[in-house]
Amino acid sequence: MTGIKFLSTGVGLPENVLTNADLEKMVETSDQWITERTGIKTRRIASDKQATSDFSIAAARQALSRAGIAPETVDAVVVATCTPDHLMPSVACLVQRALGLKNAFAFDLEAACSGFIFGLACVNGLMRSGAAKTVLLIGADTLSKFTDWTDRGTCVLFGDGAGAALLQASDRDDNLLAVHLGSDGSFTDILNIPGGGSRHPLQRSKNAPFTTGEVAGNFPPYIHMEGKEIFKNAVLRMAEAADSALKKCGKTSDDLRLLIPHQANLRIIDAVAKRMKLGDDKVFRNVQKYGNMSAATTVIALDEAVQGGVVKRGDLVELIAFGGGLTWGAAVLRW
Numbered sequence: 001m002t003g004i005k006f007l008s009t010g011v012g013l014p015e016n017v018l019t020n021a022d023l024e025k026m027v028e029t030s031d032q033w034i035t036e037r038t039g040i041k042t043r044r045i046a047s048d049k050q051a052t053s054d055f056s057i058a059a060a061r062q063a064l065s066r067a068g069i070a071p072e073t074v075d076a077v078v079v080a081t082c083t084p085d086h087l088m089p090s091v092a093c094l095v096q097r098a099l100g101l102k103n104a105f106a107f108d109l110e111a112a113c114s115g116f117i118f119g120l121a122c123v124n125g126l127m128r129s130g131a132a133k134t135v136l137l138i139g140a141d142t143l144s145k146f147t148d149w150t151d152r153g154t155c156v157l158f159g160d161g162a163g164a165a166l167l168q169a170s171d172r173d174d175n176l177l178a179v180h181l182g183s184d185g186s187f188t189d190i191l192n193i194p195g196g197g198s199r200h201p202l203q204r205s206k207n208a209p210f211t212t213g214e215v216a217g218n219f220p221p222y223i224h225m226e227g228k229e230i231f232k233n234a235v236l237r238m239a240e241a242a243d244s245a246l247k248k249c250g251k252t253s254d255d256l257r258l259l260i261p262h263q264a265n266l267r268i269i270d271a272v273a274k275r276m277k278l279g280d281d282k283v284f285r286n287v288q289k290y291g292n293m294s295a296a297t298t299v300i301a302l303d304e305a306v307q308g309g310v311v312k313r314g315d316l317v318e319l320i321a322f323g324g325g326l327t328w329g330a331a332v333l334r335w
């Protein structure tokens with residue numbers, strides 16, 4: 001095996017659009033505040049009946065159809081998500097069932113918003129070990145279900161969605177030139193979902209069944225975030241990761257056709273671009289439309305850049321991301 005080929009990408013999004021004007025009616029905020037501090041104008045939000053696997057299945061279906069390969073060809077499904085439908089089974093197994101990927105093994109991995117890039121490193125390992133040849137890698141999250149819709153500091157930031165990439169071990173092509181990953185567990189307190197896991201599970205009363213969404217004491221199952229600390233770390237870590245991955249493959253930011261940063265906030269993206277000395281035409285932005293879709297952002301942005309003709313075969317592209325954990329990562333692609 002020489003390298004990894006990207007066969008196709010695909011996207012799955014909820015239909016519901018939530019605008020800043022809608023949010024003005026829900027919490028004390030304004031279109032002006034949200035736009036100035038984040039750049040976000042709209043985001044897609046799951047309905048009560050939708051969950052992460054629904055968007056994952058739609059994204060995967062599109063990627064499979066664009067690649068024109070039979071479902072039996074896929075031998076692994078990896079879903080990067082921190083908001084699975086259930087604690088068990090994995091979203092990956094739900095995707096496998098829905099699409100009839102009967103020869104695939106399937107599992108989820110969790111690296112919050114950096115999940116897709118961690119997934120690329122994981123797929124690289126699966127292929128080089130001989131465990132899999134054709135892999136469906138999905139980045140998907142439904143953070144709206146873990147958002148406190150009365151907290152204006154967080155509820156304006158996030159959106160839901162999924163992106164998929166179909167990857168294949170190749171003897172001729174190598175689209176994945178380098179990956180750099182990092183984590184710092186000493187910052188677990190500044191971005192997390194405190195309740196709903198095994199540390200602070202949903203409460204159970206003696207003779208009554210659980211109530212979904214019931215709050216566990218002071219540990220609600222909603223996103224907690226210290227925005228300013230996250231902002232500083234995001235800029236620093238993404239810029240460092242971008243540089244490290246480029247160095248690993250002997251490139252510099254001058255060689256890039258496009259930087260695809262995690263889409264959390266326009267000001268974070270602008271600050272990273274400035275550090276990397278990249279002009280506007282070399283940095284992809286779609287956070288205005290979707291908000292922060294966590295593990296889905298970089299792969300959906302890659303899909304839009306490719307479908308829109310911004311990225312062409314042979315272009316050097318770098319994905320960078322940052323998220324809870326803290327986690328961060330960068331991947332250099334030769335498209």
Ligand SMILES: CC(C)(COP(=O)(O)OP(=O)(O)OC[C@H]1O[C@@H](n2cnc3c(N)ncnc32)[C@H](O)[C@@H]1OP(=O)(O)O)[C@@H](O)C(=O)NCCC(=O)NCCS
Nearest residue numbers: 029030033037113152153156227228230231264265322323
């Ligand atoms: C969240 C974020 C936009 C807040 O911007 P900020 O400039 O740091 O603003 P602050 O949190 O200091 O809040 C400033 C004021 O705006 C208020 N405010 C917060 N959210 C608001 C909103 N949606 N509408 C109006 N006012 C708001 C605050 O209450 C505060 O008011 P005060 O000065 O009266 O106390 C910014 O910190 C950020 O983007 N951080 C990174 C978040 C992120 O990307 N997370 C995911 C990483 S993967």
